[in-house]
Amino acid sequence: MGLIVALDSYERASDVVRATCGIVDGFKLGLPLLLEVGAERALELRRFCSGAFWVADLKLADIGHVMVAAASRLVGGVDAIIAHSFVGVAGALEDLKLFLESKSTKLILVVAMSHPGAAELYEKLLDQILDEVAPKVGPWGVVAPATRPELVRLTRRKLGPSVKILSPGVGAQGAQPGSALCAGADYEIVGRAITASEDPRRKAEAIRVAQGRALERCAGGA
Amino acid sequence: MGLIVALDSYERASDVVRATCGIVDGFKLGLPLLLEVGAERALELRRFCSGAFWVADLKLADIGHVMVAAASRLVGGVDAIIAHSFVGVAGALEDLKLFLESKSTKLILVVAMSHPGAAELYEKLLDQILDEVAPKVGPWGVVAPATRPELVRLTRRKLGPSVKILSPGVGAQGAQPGSALCAGADYEIVGRAITASEDPRRKAEAIRVAQGRALERCAGGA
Numbered sequence: 001m002g003l004i005v006a007l008d009s010y011e012r013a014s015d016v017v018r019a020t021c022g023i024v025d026g027f028k029l030g031l032p033l034l035l036e037v038g039a040e041r042a043l044e045l046r047r048f049c050s051g052a053f054w055v056a057d058l059k060l061a062d063i064g065h066v067m068v069a070a071a072s073r074l075v076g077g078v079d080a081i082i083a084h085s086f087v088g089v090a091g092a093l094e095d096l097k098l099f100l101e102s103k104s105t106k107l108i109l110v111v112a113m114s115h116p117g118a119a120e121l122y123e124k125l126l127d128q129i130l131d132e133v134a135p136k137v138g139p140w141g142v143v144a145p146a147t148r149p150e151l152v153r154l155t156r157r158k159l160g161p162s163v164k165i166l167s168p169g170v171g172a173q174g175a176q177p178g179s180a181l182c183a184g185a186d187y188e189i190v191g192r193a194i195t196a197s198e199d200p201r202r203k204a205e206a207i208r209v210a211q212g213r214a215l216e217r218c219a220g221g222a
Numbered sequence: 223m224g225l226i227v228a229l230d231s232y233e234r235a236s237d238v239v240r241a242t243c244g245i246v247d248g249f250k251l252g253l254p255l256l257l258e259v260g261a262e263r264a265l266e267l268r269r270f271c272s273g274a275f276w277v278a279d280l281k282l283a284d285i286g287h288v289m290v291a292a293a294s295r296l297v298g299g300v301d302a303i304i305a306h307s308f309v310g311v312a313g314a315l316e317d318l319k320l321f322l323e324s325k326s327t328k329l330i331l332v333v334a335m336s337h338p339g340a341a342e343l344y345e346k347l348l349d350q351i352l353d354e355v356a357p358k359v360g361p362w363g364v365v366a367p368a369t370r371p372e373l374v375r376l377t378r379r380k381l382g383p384s385v386k387i388l389s390p391g392v393g394a395q396g397a398q399p400g401s402a403l404c405a406g407a408d409y410e411i412v413g414r415a416i417t418a419s420e421d422p423r424r425k426a427e428a429i430r431v432a433q434g435r436a437l438e439r440c441a442g443g444a
Contacts, residue, residue: 008291031284032291038260061283061306062253063337063395069230069254084283086308088339115285117310121350125343133343173285 001211002187003204004055004166005194007045008032012195017048019201020194023208026053028189029078034058043077054078055166059110061087064095071099080106082143085129086122093137106140109133111155114145114169126151130158141166141186146175149183156184170207177207178214223433224409225426226277226388227416229267230254234417239270241423242416245430248275250411251300256280265299276300277388281332283309286317293321302328304365307351308344315359328362331355333377336367336391348373352380363388363408368397371405378406392429399429400436 005020007013008030017027027049034042034056046054056074060067060083071081083096093109100107111129113122134142141164144155148169155165164187167180171193180188190207197203227242229235230252239249249271256264256278268276278296282289282305293303305318315331322329333351335344356364363386366377370391377387386409389402393415402410412429419425 008288030288030291031280031282032288032295034257035261035280035292035295038263039257041260058253058257059283060253061281063335066230066252066254069252070257073254073257086343087335088337088342088344090339090342091337092339094339113285113309115310115313117312117314117316120310120312121308121347121355122310124347128343 001181001208001215002026003207003211004028004053004187004189005204006030006057006168006189006191007195008191009195010036010042013045014048016195016200017045020204021049021052023201023204024052025187026055026079028055028057030057031059039073039077043074046077053080055080055082055108057082059084060096062092064092067092067096068099071096071105075100075103075105078105080108080140082108082110085109085111085133085137085142086125089133089136093133097137097139107137108141108143108164108166109137109139110143112144112148112151114147114173123151126154130155134159134163140164143168144185145169146180146185146188147173149179152180152183152185176214177210178212178218181211181215182218223403223430223437224248225430225433226250226275226409226411227426228252228279228390228411228413229417230413231417232258232264235267236270238417238422239267242426243271243274245423245426246274247409248277248301250277250279252279253281261295261299265296268299275302277302277304277330279304281306282318284314286314289314289318290321293318293327297322297325297327300327302330302362304330304332307331307333307355307359307364308347311355311358315355319359319361329359330363330365330386330388331359331361332365334366334370334373336369336395340367345373348376352377356381356385362386365390366407367391368402368407368410369395371401374402374405374407398436399432400434400440403433403437404440
């Protein structure tokens with residue numbers, strides 16, 4: 001039953017990390033925050049909760065050379081880095097995977113997205129991404145949207161039990177806590193619902209409780 | 223006959239900008255550089271050549287909310303921002319376009335990429351990107367690879383004369399200077415061939431000359 005907090009603004013980030021450390025499993029550093037203060041200062045946030053799982057959400061989508069250069073600013077400071085599967089393997093994800101392996105950093109691939117426009121394009125490649133790209137690249141984890149539990153289920157079915165599934169979209173984007181976990185995800189990613197809350201710790205605890213209840217219901221129903 | 227220098231590392235960036243200012247048309251700030259020092263310090267490079275055309279190559283590929291937050295770190299400091307067309311319009315590029323318009327910042331969309339893996343996935347959506355996504359979003363410019371001149375020609379034919387075409391892949395990635403211009407591009411983007419050169423100014427001048435010669439040849443042949 002996993003919960004990761006998405007941090008997209010530096011302003012309250014250290015307060016949120018301190019308040020929710022021990023309650024949540026990890027933190028996701030978003031591109032807006034990384035651009036705001038640069039990688040070095042962003043990585044210093046880890047000192048407020050060093051044992052948690054830290055992810056850099058670069059959503060890398062470039063040729064291998066550039067993705068490796070971008071990732072090199074963050075390896076050592078985070079446990080995992082997120083890239084897009086749609087850039088393909090040759091000359092792109094194969095280079096990034098090799099580099100991250102050499103730096104003991106996990107690769108997480110976006111396989112599907114949560115917004116309406118994703119159905120127009122990204123989803124058309126979903127079978128190819130799940131059947132060809134992901135098996136070839138062998139990521140530690142993948143990102144699939146909590147707002148589309150059927151895509152989470154499909155991802156779990158196709159990629160098997162060992163790959164981790166991280167699901168954004170819980171909270172402000174509309175998915176209920178626990179809904180992605182019930183569909184087979186390992187972690188739900190929650191941003192504004194926690195970071196914009198007046199009491200991030202209490203909010204995170206409430207989401208934990210809601211996740212537990214949802215899991216009891218769906219396990220009972222199964 | 224356009225030439226833009228891609229800056230992906232901060233180390234020599236200010237020297238390269240100073241050396242090539244007046245020779246080239248613009249500079250592209252890559253994600254590796256932006257992560258390295260943060261947006262604010264990266265934007266200070268502009269003072270070494272303020273009249274040039276400055277582009278932030280974020281290759282944004284996220285939901286609208288996050289792309290807008292990332293872009294907000296750079297608007298005011300650059301003339302244009304690059305995003306991926308494959309994320310689609312609804313809930314993604316429509317939000318970014320509106321935001322950038324409100325900040326008088328140009329939107330540039332990647333429509334195709336230069337590495338081998340791009341043929342596996344991205345290119346399968348090329349017709350849809352050129353026929354539906356680009357016309358709906360109405361970007362100021364698009365990115366199409368110099369290494370694939372047939373894609374540059376197709377992009378020009380489908381999107382018409384008013385959209386700007388920027389073509390990376392000249393130099394280290396293998397395309398000859400002028401090859402993309404001959405195929406219909408407005409700007410060629412050159413990175414390492416200039417930034418890693420011992421004499422960036424002379425190298426930029428040599429590329430200008432090579433571009434001119436190539437254009438004479440292809441115009442003569444047309």
